[in-house]
Amino acid sequence: MGDHVIMAKVWRTRLLKKLSVELNGKLPNAIPTKWVVDCQHVGRGLPALKYLSCYLYRGVLPDKSIISEVDGQISFEYQNSQTNSTEIRTLPTTQFLWLVLQHVLPKGLRRSRDS
Numbered sequence: 001m002g003d004h005v006i007m008a009k010v011w012r013t014r015l016l017k018k019l020s021v022e023l024n025g026k027l028p029n030a031i032p033t034k035w036v037v038d039c040q041h042v043g044r045g046l047p048a049l050k051y052l053s054c055y056l057y058r059g060v061l062p063d064k065s066i067i068s069e070v071d072g073q074i075s076f077e078y079q080n081s082q083t084n085s086t087e088i089r090t091l092p093t094t095q096f097l098w099l100v101l102q103h104v105l106p107k108g109l110r111r112s113r114d115s
Contacts, residue, residue, distance in 0.1 A: 002097060009035075011035065012035045016031070023053070028098065034103075046048045059102060060100050060103040060104070061076060061078070065077045065078065067088065069093070072092055073090050073091065073092060073093070074090065074091055074092075074093055074096040075088055075089070075090040076088070083095050086111070088093075
């Protein structure tokens with residue numbers, strides 16, 4: 001089993017445990033069973049710092065990327081990493097919040113680490 005698969009399982013277990021305690025077990029019924037964790041070595045020193053600085057101090061989605069909220073539907077811009085193009089997506093508010101919360105780390109976990 002690869003490190004990514006193990007990391008994804010540990011991350012999912014810790015997050016769901018924390019959320020179930022905080023929300024008194026009131027989690028959505030349709031939680032994905034497989035999660036993706038992107039973990040890659042980006043080097044050491046200044047090149048690594050420059051690369052990681054783009055990700056460490058920004059939010060999941062900048063406020064300016066949220067285009068509108070109409071009748072409980074959130075429209076937002078995002079960069080499609082596969083096509084490297086800007087796209088617009090519209091979701092119900094609860095699905096939008098769930099998407100954002102998938103990127104929030106529980107207390108005690110670090111966003112990135114270079115060993």
